[in-house]
Amino acid sequence: MATENPAEWRAPRRHPLRVAVGAFGDLLFTVGVLLALLVAHSLWWTNLVADRHAHLSAERLRQSWSVPAAPPAGAAAPTAAAPPPFAPGDAVGFLHVPALGTGYQVLIRVGTDGDTLADGVAGAYTTPYRSAMPWDPEGNVALAAHRDGHGAxxxxxxxxxxxxxxxxxxxxxxxxxRVDATLDETAKDDTGVIAPVPVGSPYRGPGRYLTLTTCTPVYTSLYRMAVWGSLVREEPMDQGRTPPAELR
Known part of the structure; x- marks a missing residue:
C-alpha cells in the first residue's frame, strides 16, 4: 500500500509580499471602521445626548419660571430689568432665531467650557470678556455654541x-x-469680536449688542465666525408669554 506524500496535501506557502499586503488591507479596513464609528459618535450620538440634556434643562427652566420668584431674605424682590446675578452653569433664558428654522430655540447658560457647551446650549462668555446680560443698560451679550456635534x-x-x-x-x-453685520472668518484667538464694543463690528461706541460665535469652516475648528446684532426693542412678558411679532 502506497503512503501519501505530505508535500501533496500541505497548503501552499503564501508569498511574504502577499501576506504583508493582506495584513495591510485588513488594517486599513479596521481603521476605516473605527473612523466611521468615531464620526458617527461625534456627529450623531453626541447630538442625541446633547439634545436630550438641553430639552430636560429647558423644561426645568420653564417650570421654575412658573413659580413666583422669592427674593432673598431681607432683600427687595428683583425687578424685571435687574434679576439676581447668575453663576456659571445657570440658565438665563432662550435664544430664538427665525432664520435658522421654525421654532428654533436654544437654551442660554452662563459659561463656554466644554462641559457646558456639550449639553447642546449657547454659552455666555465669562472670559476674557464677561458677557453682558440682555437687561443690562449697555454691553455685549456674547454667546458661543457648537457648529457640529453636541447639538450643533x-x-x-x-x-x-x-x-x-x-x-x-x-x-x-x-x-x-437685529443682525447688523457678520464676520465670515477670523482667528481662534481673536477675542475682540466679543468685546463690549466688538472689534470689527460696525459699532463705534457702547450700546446693547448681541454676538453669536462658532467654529468655521463646517466640520472643523480652524477659525471662528461671528454675527453681530443690536437691540431694537424690549417687550414685557405677558401672562400667556405671547412672543413678539418677529416670532409669530
Missing part, C-alpha cells in the same frame, strides 16, 4: 444676514435684536 446649535449660523431678527427670551421680558 449654531450649525447654520452662516445663513444669517443683516436685517434678520434675533430674540432673547427671559423670565420677564423679550429682547429683540
Amino acid at each position: 446649535k449654531f450649525h447654520d449660523l452662516d445663513r444669517l444676514e443683516p436685517g434678520d431678527p434675533m430674540v432673547v427670551e427671559t423670565r420677564d421680558r423679550w429682547y429683540v435684536y
